[in-house]
Amino acid sequence: MTAARFRALALALPEAEESSHFGKADFRVRKHIFAGFNADGRAYVKLTPEQQEMLIATEPKMIAPIPGGWGRKGWTLIDQERADEALMRSTLRMAWANVAPKSLQKE
Numbered sequence: 027m028t029a030a031r032f033r034a035l036a037l038a039l040p041e042a043e044e045s046s047h048f049g050k051a052d053f054r055v056r057k058h059i060f061a062g063f064n065a066d067g068r069a070y071v072k073l074t075p076e077q078q079e080m081l082i083a084t085e086p087k088m089i090a091p092i093p094g095g096w097g098r099k100g101w102t103l104i105d106q107e108r109a110d111e112a113l114m115r116s117t118l119r120m121a122w123a124n125v126a127p128k129s130l131q132k133e
Contacts, residue, residue, distance in 0.1 A: 027106045027107065027109055027110070027111060027114055028106075029063065029067070029069075029106065031111070031114075032061075032069050032106050032114060032118075033051070033053075035111070035114055035115055035118050036053040036060075036061050036118055036122075037053065039053075039055065039060075039118065039119065039122045039126075040055070040122075040126070040130060041055050041056060041126070041130060042054070042055055042060075042122065043055070045059075047059060047062060048065075050062060050063045050064065050065065050067075051063050054125075055122055055125055055126045055130070056126070056127060056130070058125035058126075059072060059125070060072050060118075060121040060122045060124065060125045060126075061118055061121050061122075064092070064103070068103050068104070068105070068106065069103070069104045069106040069114075070092060070101055070102060070103050070104065071101075071102050071104060071117055071118060071120070071121035072100060072101060072102075072121045072124050072125060073100040073101075073102045073117075073120060073121055073124065074100050074124060075098065075099070075100045077100065077120055077124075078091060078097075078100050078102045081102065081117065082102075085109075085113065087105070087108065088104060088105045088108045088109050088113065089102060089103070089104060089105075089117075090102070090103045090105075091103070100124075102117075104117060
């Protein structure tokens with residue numbers, strides 16, 4: 027999956043906006059980051075540690091925690107070149123739901 031397609035999927039989520047964090051593109055809902063690109067240009071998403079563990083177990087070649095403390099908090103790298111659209115779409119939706127207000131999720 028290309029960076030452009032990742033961007034399109036992220037921005038298709040309700041109230042998602044593109045912004046910047048340390049000079050790299052990120053995606054937010056009401057100012058809360060749910061996804062973006064790291065310094066290497068690889069995609070990352072904000073998951074819960076449980077979601078991260080489940081995805082790593084099912085897709086170990088495409089999903090990995092960000093090294094260090096951020097990864098232990100659920101921040102997760104996705105190999106966007108290997109991930110298919112279904113995986114990326116569902117992972118982005120999970121990440122979006124983790125930061126979006128409950129009222130927005132009900133709409």
